[in-house]
Amino acid sequence: MATIWIKHADVITLNEHGTLLHDADILIEGTRIKTIGTVPPDTQADEIINAAGYVALPGFFNAHCHAPMTFERGWAEDLPFPRWLNEKIWVAESALTPDDVYWGAALAACEMIRSGTVGFNDHYFHMNRVAEVVEQSGLKAMLAWCTFGIGDDKEIGPGADAQIAFSREWQNAAEGRIHTCLGPHSPYVCPPEFLKKIVELAGQYDMAIHLHVAESSEQVENSQQRHGQTPVEQLNTLGVFEHRTIAAHSLALTPTDCAILAEKGVFITRTPITYMKLAMPIRTLISELRAAGITRIALGSDGPASNADMDMLAVVRQTVLLEKYLRVDPEALPGDTALRMATQTGAQALGFNESGVLAEGRTADLILVNFNQPHLRPRHDLVANLVHSAKGADVTHVISDGKLLMRDRILLTLDEKRILDEAERRAFRMVNQNMNQVREYQA
Amino acid sequence: MATIWIKHADVITLNEHGTLLHDADILIEGTRIKTIGTVPPDTQADEIINAAGYVALPGFFNAHCHAPMTFERGWAEDLPFPRWLNEKIWVAESALTPDDVYWGAALAACEMIRSGTVGFNDHYFHMNRVAEVVEQSGLKAMLAWCTFGIGDDKEIGPGADAQIAFSREWQNAAEGRIHTCLGPHSPYVCPPEFLKKIVELAGQYDMAIHLHVAESSEQVENSQQRHGQTPVEQLNTLGVFEHRTIAAHSLALTPTDCAILAEKGVFITRTPITYMKLAMPIRTLISELRAAGITRIALGSDGPASNADMDMLAVVRQTVLLEKYLRVDPEALPGDTALRMATQTGAQALGFNESGVLAEGRTADLILVNFNQPHLRPRHDLVANLVHSAKGADVTHVISDGKLLMRDRILLTLDEKRILDEAERRAFRMVNQNMNQVREYQA
Numbered sequence: 001m002a003t004i005w006i007k008h009a010d011v012i013t014l015n016e017h018g019t020l021l022h023d024a025d026i027l028i029e030g031t032r033i034k035t036i037g038t039v040p041p042d043t044q045a046d047e048i049i050n051a052a053g054y055v056a057l058p059g060f061f062n063a064h065c066h067a068p069m070t071f072e073r074g075w076a077e078d079l080p081f082p083r084w085l086n087e088k089i090w091v092a093e094s095a096l097t098p099d100d101v102y103w104g105a106a107l108a109a110c111e112m113i114r115s116g117t118v119g120f121n122d123h124y125f126h127m128n129r130v131a132e133v134v135e136q137s138g139l140k141a142m143l144a145w146c147t148f149g150i151g152d153d154k155e156i157g158p159g160a161d162a163q164i165a166f167s168r169e170w171q172n173a174a175e176g177r178i179h180t181c182l183g184p185h186s187p188y189v190c191p192p193e194f195l196k197k198i199v200e201l202a203g204q205y206d207m208a209i210h211l212h213v214a215e216s217s218e219q220v221e222n223s224q225q226r227h228g229q230t231p232v233e234q235l236n237t238l239g240v241f242e243h244r245t246i247a248a249h250s251l252a253l254t255p256t257d258c259a260i261l262a263e264k265g266v267f268i269t270r271t272p273i274t275y276m277k278l279a280m281p282i283r284t285l286i287s288e289l290r291a292a293g294i295t296r297i298a299l300g301s302d303g304p305a306s307n308a309d310m311d312m313l314a315v316v317r318q319t320v321l322l323e324k325y326l327r328v329d330p331e332a333l334p335g336d337t338a339l340r341m342a343t344q345t346g347a348q349a350l351g352f353n354e355s356g357v358l359a360e361g362r363t364a365d366l367i368l369v370n371f372n373q374p375h376l377r378p379r380h381d382l383v384a385n386l387v388h389s390a391k392g393a394d395v396t397h398v399i400s401d402g403k404l405l406m407r408d409r410i411l412l413t414l415d416e417k418r419i420l421d422e423a424e425r426r427a428f429r430m431v432n433q434n435m436n437q438v439r440e441y442q443a
Numbered sequence: 444m445a446t447i448w449i450k451h452a453d454v455i456t457l458n459e460h461g462t463l464l465h466d467a468d469i470l471i472e473g474t475r476i477k478t479i480g481t482v483p484p485d486t487q488a489d490e491i492i493n494a495a496g497y498v499a500l501p502g503f504f505n506a507h508c509h510a511p512m513t514f515e516r517g518w519a520e521d522l523p524f525p526r527w528l529n530e531k532i533w534v535a536e537s538a539l540t541p542d543d544v545y546w547g548a549a550l551a552a553c554e555m556i557r558s559g560t561v562g563f564n565d566h567y568f569h570m571n572r573v574a575e576v577v578e579q580s581g582l583k584a585m586l587a588w589c590t591f592g593i594g595d596d597k598e599i600g601p602g603a604d605a606q607i608a609f610s611r612e613w614q615n616a617a618e619g620r621i622h623t624c625l626g627p628h629s630p631y632v633c634p635p636e637f638l639k640k641i642v643e644l645a646g647q648y649d650m651a652i653h654l655h656v657a658e659s660s661e662q663v664e665n666s667q668q669r670h671g672q673t674p675v676e677q678l679n680t681l682g683v684f685e686h687r688t689i690a691a692h693s694l695a696l697t698p699t700d701c702a703i704l705a706e707k708g709v710f711i712t713r714t715p716i717t718y719m720k721l722a723m724p725i726r727t728l729i730s731e732l733r734a735a736g737i738t739r740i741a742l743g744s745d746g747p748a749s750n751a752d753m754d755m756l757a758v759v760r761q762t763v764l765l766e767k768y769l770r771v772d773p774e775a776l777p778g779d780t781a782l783r784m785a786t787q788t789g790a791q792a793l794g795f796n797e798s799g800v801l802a803e804g805r806t807a808d809l810i811l812v813n814f815n816q817p818h819l820r821p822r823h824d825l826v827a828n829l830v831h832s833a834k835g836a837d838v839t840h841v842i843s844d845g846k847l848l849m850r851d852r853i854l855l856t857l858d859e860k861r862i863l864d865e866a867e868r869r870a871f872r873m874v875n876q877n878m879n880q881v882r883e884y885q886a
Contacts, residue, residue, distance in 0.1 A: 070817075073832065074824035108819035137557045147625070274766035277831070279773040308831040309818045316762075321719035322777035325765075330722040334521045366491050374513075374553035375752045377863050378870035381517035388720070388751040391515065392818070427821035 001030035002402065005045035008052040009368065011036065012382055013358040014340055020382060026056060031402040036360055042079045047404070051398060053372040055382055057339070058119030058356045059365045059398060060312035061140075061346025064210075064248040064269035064300030067133075068104030068126045070111070071096070071427040072305035081278050089305055095433045100426050102129040104207060108136040108310055108417050108424035114409070115311040115392025116367040118400040119352050121185050121246060121269070121300065123210055125157075127217040128166055135174040138405045138413045140365070142350040143170065144183025144210040144222040149194045150329035162199060177401065179208075181246075187231045188219050192238060199239045203427035208244040208351065217252045217283060232257035234434055246349050248300070251275065252283040258292035268294060278306055286323050287332055292388045298346040299338070311392035316342045318389060335387035364402040369394050444473035445845065448488035451495040452811065453825055454479065456801040457783055463708040463825060469499060474845040479803055483515025490847070492840060496815040498825055500782070501799050502561030502808045502841060503755035504583075505859040507691040507712035507743030510576075511547030513554070514539070514870040515748035515824045523574035524721050532748055538876045543869050545572040551753060552580040553859050557852070558754040558835025559810040564689060564712070564743065564793050566602075566626050566653055571609055578617040581848045581856045583808070585793040586613065587626025587653040605642060610650060620844065622651075622794045624689075629655035630674045631662050635681060642682040651687040651794065660726060671717045684709055689792050691743070692713040694718070695726040701735035710792040711737060715747035715761045721749055728871045729766050730775055739791040742781070754835035759785045763830060778830035807845040812837050823839075 006028075011021040013036070027035040027043060069089075076088035096104075101124065112120060119140035123132055127145040146168055147157030167180040184190045184198045192210075202209055214231045215222055223231045232253060235241060241264035250261070250268045261268065268289060275282055289297055299319055301310040316338045323333040344356025347365070354363040371379060375389045380405045382383065398406040405413050449471075454464040456479070470478040470486060478619035539547075544567065555563060560714050562583035563572055570588040577584045588609055590600030601609065610623040627633045627863055633654075645652055657663055657674045666674045675696060679682060684707035693704070693711045704711065711732060718725055732740055744753040758783045766776040787799025791810070797806040814822060818832045841849040848856050 010799050015764065047784055055586045073821065073823065074827035076822055078774050079825045080773050084773070107817050107820060114817060117877075160694045218700065277773065278766040279771050279775075281765045281771060304832075308827065311834070314834075321716065322760075322768075323720040328722050328724060330523050330527070330720065333724075372863065374550050374557060375754065375857065376861060377550065378514065378516065378867040380515075380870070380874065381520055384517035384751065389747075391754070391757075391834040391836055416817065420815065420817060424821040427823070431823065 003045040004028040004047045004049065004399065004404065005039060005043060006049045006051050006368070007055040007057060008050065010056040010371070010382055012055060012339070012386065013405065014058055014343060015357050015359055018336055023098070023377055026358070026366070026401065028402045031364055033358065033360055033362050033364050036358060044053040049368070051368055053356060053370070054368045055371050055386065056366055056368055058358055058388070059162070059367045059400065060116050060342050061298070061350055061352070061356065062112065062117050062120040062300050062310065063246065063267070063346040063349045065120055065122055065299035065310065066301060066303035067108035067120060067122050067130060067310070068096075068101045068124050069303030069305045070107040070423065071100065071104045071430055072303070073308045075431060076305060081280070084278065092128035092431050095430045096125070097173040098126040098129050100133060103419065103423040103426050105133040105415065106310065106419045108304070109133050109139055110411060110414055110419055111310050112139065113137065113398050113405050113411060113414075114378055114395065115313060116395035116398060117310070117312050117351055118365045118367070118398060119347060119355070121210060123345070127368040128170065130328050131170045131173065134178050135356065136413060138177075138400050138403055140177045140350065140352055140400060142181055142208070142210070146183045146185055148185035148189040149191050155360050160197060164201065167205060181210050184209065184211050185308070187223065187234055192227070192234070195235070195238050195240065199243070202243040208246065208372055209240055210246040211248065213247040213250045214252045214257070215249045215279060220252045231256055232260055236260045236264065244351070246298075250284070250413055251280065255292070258289065258294060262293035265296060267278040267296040267298055267345070269298045269349065270319065271299045271300045271307070271315070271316060272322050274302040274306040276305065276318070276322070282326065283286065283327055286319070287327055296345060297341055298349045299342045305356060312342050313386075313392050316387055335383045338381065338387060338405055364399055366399050367395050368397040370396045382416055402414055446488040447471040447490045447492065447842065447845065447847065448482060448486060449492045449494050449499060449811070451493065452497050452499040453814070454801060455498060455500040455782070455825055455829065457501055457786060458800050458802055459781070461686040461779055469771055469801070469809070471845045472843065474807060476801065476803055476805050476807050479801060481829040492813055494812070497811045498814050498829060499801065499809055499811055499839050500829070501786040501801055502810045502843065503559050503785050504741070504793055504799065505555065505560050505563040505743050505753065505881060506710070506741035506754055506792045507745060508563055508565055508691065508716055508753065508859050509746030510551035510563060510565050510573060511539075511544045512746030512748045512755075513550040513866065514543065514873055515746070516751045516872060519748060522539070524723070526634050527721065534648065535874050538873045540567070541569040541572050543873060544576060546862065546866040546869050548573040548576040548861045549578040549857065552576050552582055552855055553748070553854060553862055554753045554877070555582065556580065556854060557838065558756060559812070559838035560753070560755050560843060561808045561810070561841060562790060562793055562795055564746040564797070568834050571613065574613045574621055576618065577621050579856060581620075581843050581846055583620045583793070583843060584793055585622040585624055585651070585653070589626045591628035592634050598699050603640060607644065607648060610648060611827060619745065623723075624651035627652065627654050635670070635677070638678070638683065639683050642686070645686040651689065652683055653689040655693045656689065656690040656693045657700070657724060658692045663695045667864055673697055673700055675703055678702045679707065687794070693727070694723065698735070701727070701732065701737060705736035708739060710739040710741055710788070712743045712792065713762065714743045714750070714758070716758060717745040719761070719765070720751070725769065728769055729762070731771055739788055739792065740755040740784055741792045742785045754766050755785050756829070756833050756835050759830055774785045778826045781830060782826065786813045807842055809842050810838050813839045
């Protein structure tokens, strides 16, 4: 088995005691952490990393994103949500080919590895092409092929058979690094009969469900008018929460909703930068979720069309800053809590339960951050410096399943230069092609 | 005169038309930009920079900070403001020596250059030692030696004579890169008689004034009770605004306050990350300032004890995100506007009126950002990618007064390794010394 010996690192373990280690060694054997602390000096290793002045911590899990939307980064700026979606995003996406999805996800994979992410929870189209990127990159992922309905009968997406075929082909592929789940878009574009079918499939094939929930008060009111229930109540009634569910956003919740989500152990993913950029009010703060007993709160970047980057350190910082500001309480949401949300809770949401903690026997999903830089000194508080001053670019090494994906800022599994050029060329083609169509239509 | 020829850059000029140039050359001669666009091929230059895929833009001006507070980065986390100040910050600062101030500012200078800042507006103690750092680093700065009063007679700080002596020694020093101004802390710790003396000195020596204004509703109410006027009204009555004034924060303003600030052309500096981290409500949003006719709004990082970094790209992004979110308007504050606040308006606040725009004849204060990276592709919108995806670490070259301060991420004017070690050693000593004193006092 391949071995990596990391020497002299400061370690943020994120274990239950919040243990920090100074000048410690980490020995990785195969896909697991064998030793943390002192490694016997006569140990042989295939790779030795001198990490003096570097901080080791669990790799990030991005628990809600649409990776191929890198193609639309910067494509729809400073617009209200309906115009953002209808005039720009959907217009561009309608010209997307399966190959485009591959290259968009590859661009996202480069960006994610460069900023310390080891796993992502993706929700998009042509997911077999995203799966190829996961396989090649060495990342981990849970992949949902987005489906939705128009009216009561028209179903958009691959259909149940194709979804199950995708899942059977890719579930636990890439040495177990790929998980698949069902991806109904949301209760507001999936009629009840449609969601019932999803629940049946989830039961039959033991699959998790990843969807968008309660993104606005308006959605909640519409649901109450149409179904006599909030979105959360409706999903509960339909049986969705009997399966592992990742409810992205969940911004507008009633106390009853919170009680349901707590009782059912539903994962909520918050993507704060999207809420700020698109001006989507957070009606139920993280502190309120926690007070209601909801412990499974993960973090994500959302798609690069709305964020516009996939840097989980930016997400972590924004999560604590926004919570403190909106609660008017500087003690709200300490950095350590947010780091756990972005690592171990995300890992659990994606079904990678051995990740997210640095401990002997755990999966070797970890990153190194170079603290030998002016903005990360002095080191009074490693966690505070990491949360409030570190950036994605400070990550130097990324290890997933004991395998190096980046060494000293060099990507090892992907042809980055080719991806940058090919993805950009295709993104330019995509938007030009469609804007020409729009112009023809309008003429 | 030394010349630098930058080739093949995309250029965000920030001129009045918002001109963007693709694959353009920039020729710098001495301290000025000689040519932008096409440089004759037979031109000789001392340095040629191949900037293909890089974006050139004006360097940032950090319009409110306390640079030596790098020593307290991560030293006072997740605390309410009074405990943050009284139990941690003032305790640590009471052990600060003039040499500590030098090393703290040197650490900040490394961080600022690395993230694309060319000028900063500093407000602290022992400012002659900060001036030394400015001289050595090649940065620009406006320096205020902070003074304040306790009760009506006790004055803390260097006293009028020493302030004027400092100013006479350093005003326009370092080839004009150092400006000095007066630094009364704020109306809430400077009694009226004290402020009147400041106004007299400002008139006598033609000096600008940099102070903290209206940081909270509580301060405004206290001022109204004590003086029968808001802080802004009081400062106006005392004649402060007859001189160029930088009013940091100005978070809680009445319509009358806004009218005064607009009429008098007062510069306001906003530091949004501090407001979020310390949970300080922004009662008057930037959109409201602009609607009231206040055009001189600059941006700053504040001190690293409250932010905790000095990355102006992080400040720019946070400014637009927070404004959109709090206004519930995704169209609020486009990226281009925020970039101008962080460059040209900041430069004007500090008295460097030829900076902040890339145009022929202007001062060569500019930076290059490497867009050959996955998080900055595709390049549908250079400004959007810069504001929402770029980080300080993406800045590769920094030029101030036509002189390279950083080339390909290597600092050219400062001994970075020595500064990192010496600053950290002193910061650890400072907090340990004082915490021991606190323990002795409590025992």
